[in-house]
Amino acid sequence: MMVLKLGGSVITEKERPETLDGESLERAADAIAAARADGLDDLIVVHGGGSFGHHNASEHGVSTTNGTHDASAILEIHGAMKTLNQFVLSRLVDRDVQAVPVHPFSTAHRDVEARLEFPTEQVETMLAEGFVPVLHGDVIAHSGAGATVVSGDELVAELARALAADRVGLCSTVPGVLDENDAVVDRISDFGSVASALGASEATDVTGGMAGKVRTLLDIDAEASIFGLDALRTFLDGSTPGTTID
Numbered sequence: 382m383m384v385l386k387l388g389g390s391v392i393t394e395k396e397r398p399e400t401l402d403g404e405s406l407e408r409a410a411d412a413i414a415a416a417r418a419d420g421l422d423d424l425i426v427v428h429g430g431g432s433f434g435h436h437n438a439s440e441h442g443v444s445t446t447n448g449t450h451d452a453s454a455i456l457e458i459h460g461a462m463k464t465l466n467q468f469v470l471s472r473l474v475d476r477d478v479q480a481v482p483v484h485p486f487s488t489a490h491r492d493v494e495a496r497l498e499f500p501t502e503q504v505e506t507m508l509a510e511g512f513v514p515v516l517h518g519d520v521i522a523h524s525g526a527g528a529t530v531v532s533g534d535e536l537v538a539e540l541a542r543a544l545a546a547d548r549v550g551l552c553s554t555v556p557g558v559l560d561e562n563d564a565v566v567d568r569i570s571d572f573g574s575v576a577s578a579l580g581a582s583e584a585t586d587v588t589g590g591m592a593g594k595v596r597t598l599l600d601i602d603a604e605a606s607i608f609g610l611d612a613l614r615t616f617l618d619g620s621t622p623g624t625t626i627d
């Protein structure tokens with residue numbers, strides 16, 4: 382079983398609110414469709430927000446830790462993510478990938494300790510029936526805080542744990558995690574060894590950019606790869622491009 386995240390920074394123009402990067406999304410959808418046609422089963426896709434979601438969350442002061450009780454703010458953030466989800470689904474379905482939506486707001490929540498609770502039976506049933514579930518970063522109810530953001534990266538980690546994923550891939554705008562000289566780091570096994578090079582995202586981002594990504598992926602058992610769009614097809618075919626996090 383494979384969990385693939387399409388970074389919001391890849392499929393949108395992250396600097397311009399609610400703007401798709403149509404060409405990159407089509408390239409990603411082409412790579413997924415080709416891999417499925419070549420026999421890739423049991424694939425879950427998660428996508429991030431990019432210029433959908435992060436701007437809206439930031440305007441309302443909502444992050445993974447700062448919540449809101451304002452339903453209109455929640456609808457705006459969730460609505461932006463559903464719009465992007467629809468774009469992703471339609472590009473996949475156009476290519477005969479049997480992609481179906483899962484909206485985390487309706488299925489996940491955080492408990493009072495901010496732990497993510499995410500029942501995965503629905504996703505497992507979709508996989509068993511041959512669908513490709515497509516989830517997205519979202520807002521979710523948070524006990525004691527109203528609603529906070531859940532990043533696509535957290536969902537990837539949770540799915541990888543719950544479903545014992547064999548492979549985890551994060552396709553982003555960078556060819557991997559870069560060191561201080563902008564060279565791709567081959568392997569990361571502890572946060573301390575790369576902490577000084579890890580920054581936030583260059584664009585508006587409420588979920589922690591590359592540093593957040595590395596921390597989240599170090600927490601799971603499965604090996605994870607962070608790579609750029611050029612390497613998506615080779616990743617889907619079984620290689621480990623970019624940075625491996627184990």
Ligand SMILES: Nc1ncnc2c1ncn2[C@@H]1O[C@H](COP(=O)(O)OP(=O)(O)OP(=O)(O)O)[C@@H](O)[C@H]1O
Nearest residue numbers: 388389390429430431553559578580582583590591
């Ligand atoms: N050491 C680093 N190596 C690589 N990228 C880094 C590093 N430090 C900071 N970054 C930034 O992290 C960004 C990737 O994180 P970002 O959260 O934007 O990715 P994403 O998952 O593709 O997007 P989204 O969070 O919208 O889904 C890069 O575009 C870069 O600006």
Ligand SMILES: C=C(C)CCOP(=O)(O)O
Nearest residue numbers: 429430434518532533588
């Ligand atoms: C900002 C929202 C709503 C989702 C963020 O998901 P991410 O882009 O995976 O961090």
